[in-house]
Amino acid sequence: MGWKETCAVDERMRFVLAIEAGDEPVAAVCRRFGVSRKSGYKWLERYRSEGLAGLADRSRAPRHHACAVSAEAIERCLSVRRAHPTWGPLKVRAFLVRQAPALVWPAASTIGALFDREGLTVKRRLRRRVPPGAPFGACASANDTWCMDFKGWFVTGDGTRCEPWTLQDAHSRYLLRCQALPRTDGAHVWPVLEAAFREFGLPLRLRSDNGAPFASGGAGGLSRLSIKIMIKIIKAGVTPERIRPGKPQQNGRLERLHLTLLQDTASPPAGTLRDQLERFRAFRRTYNEERPHQALADATPAEHFAASPRRRVGVLREPEYPAADAVRRVRSNGEIKWGGRLVYVNEALAGEPVGLFEDEDGRVEVIFGPVLLGVITPGDDRLKRPKRCGLVDDAARRPQSPQPPQSQQ
Template sequence: MPWKESTTMSSRLEFVMLARAPKANIAALCRAFQVSRKTAYKWLERYEALGAEGLSDQSRKPRSSPASSSDELELQVLALHLEYPYWGARKLRELLPDYLPRPHHSTVDSILKRHSCKVLGAPVKQELASTRFEHDQPNSLWQMDFKGHFALTTEAAGRCHPLTVLDDHSRFSLCLTAFANERSSSVQAGLQATFERYGLPDRITCDNGPPWGSTGLKGLTKLEVWLIRLGIRVSHSRPYHPQTQGKDERFHRTLQLELLDRRGFGSIEQCQHAFDEWRERYNMVRPHHALDMQPPITRYQRSGRELPNALQPIEYLSSDAVRKVDLKGYIGYANRRHYIGEGLQGQAVAIRPDPETDGFLEVRFCHHKVTQLDLKSLP
């Protein structure tokens, strides 16, 4: 089905913004958004001619260009505050119509104060970090986590567990999906849909616990195995260091403030509908301080790595000793059984000299180093 019915304009605008990025793959975007090339180029032409308003099916009154006046400015500021009551003066300033002069944010703040307009849930002012770490390209790193689950208003409906995936470079929200649990199968389903729409990243980072991390002695989870087979590198934040996932944690606070604190939901379906609307506003409209007051879509570009139709066969070096992991997570080597991890059941792993540590062998699954074997302990 082309475009999401409830958010047609937002989907068209997201498509156009991604398609206008340098070296954008129009054919891949058409497949991801399920539209024909003819339709795609029609919206691109309309956007070039009329801007975002050209993407609407409904006629709109032409934008007037009156002489700037303090009354008009105040009306626009108050209207923006009514629509976005949790955004401060700096963000509202960026959303003022082009025909108005762009005032200093203090002017916008004065208008809000004069009309007793308070920013809802305004956080306590904090010092901004003097150094900000981010990858220099979209899709170099995605951050993934579950937002803390919350109860639905209908007791029998259970709880909602929001899965979030954020691009490190652009802060673009790639996935905001409502699930009834935090199982590995749910995460894989959410990632599958995300990969189909945005392609594959170079690396994904997440925390150490289930469903993405193993709490056992060692080894990979089945979810990690699937990601590694897709050629994605998987890393984990250090235990008790949530700042490693800092951008996604900040995204969670914004989601909590702007949506979850203000709404109750009776079902997972209601949650997802609200998530879709809020996510599109976050990506397409909301100015971001770390992005020079631009929305994340201005920094994001779809990945050129497509999700394959089937996993490719694993290939190792001809000099490797290849072993198959049994149902209990063990391999046999040098007349001994070595535990590799149950997540690798049925998978082939390679054993080769460890180039980083003398006297050890490394056990490798695809590009991922699973563990080491000490040559001194082998017969």
């Protein structure tokens, strides 16, 4: 004989029918069914008021949630996300807190779950762990280091090539310039860079990669193309800084900016170059003044940036060298005369003064401003390039050149 199956509703129905029959007291029926008299009367009352439906289980979920998110808060979270599809829950919440600090906003995890439910989350591929890049050593305040680079070209909807160039303050992440240039050479970069110098003042250092038009394989990483812009940067009183070849993480803050720029303005690109330029202008406004940045404690770059007190008014001065240095002016063929011999330095530096410092071992360091061009060893008439592209840090033991004046007249 098989086991008989039963359910709670059937047992409650049998209990109610036994009570309604009137053959036993209610207490006795409760004992026989193994329930308390309080529960027995509860089910009896539900049956008499609702019928068979009253014997079914009811939801125990609370009717009102003390921490429920209001419909207005949900709509505002969704509207910010739709306006800025690349902003995550942390950034959206920080933005809303800044807009309305008096309101109680849901946690970032709740906002993230809301985005998931509304289909506004794009799952990203897991990335392998990437070792951290080089730290920004002395980048402790605004205008210590500016970073510049080309983002990489793409084509707008009408087939026009667009090559955006960006300039960013490394400390505050303030986007100083975001413009599309006709060509990637110094002749087109310098006017935009000089305009930024005039508007925001001079930084202490200007960081770039080792590609054109910022560097090359010549002495000190300078060629005819790169010297046209680098010589002006040095004469303006700014120290050029270059990352090592194949190490984009050393300029990681600007590289991360380029990813955001691509996602917000060129996925997909605009129909025309004019429309694309308008997107760049709107992006720069939003990035500097509205978009919270986690590395800045959810503040905006505009709150951490201020113009440099070192003003640029248009005068380019030749670099000055310590008194211990010998100074030679590069000849038209790129050579200098040292120790009775002609040594080739760089034809691109023709007419420019270079400093020479001889140490106790007879090694002569040749520099142009803050850039170490190379070393002349005893008995050799060739300039040997430094291993690290000739940054001024390689000559840290040398007496320091005087700093440029606060305001160039």
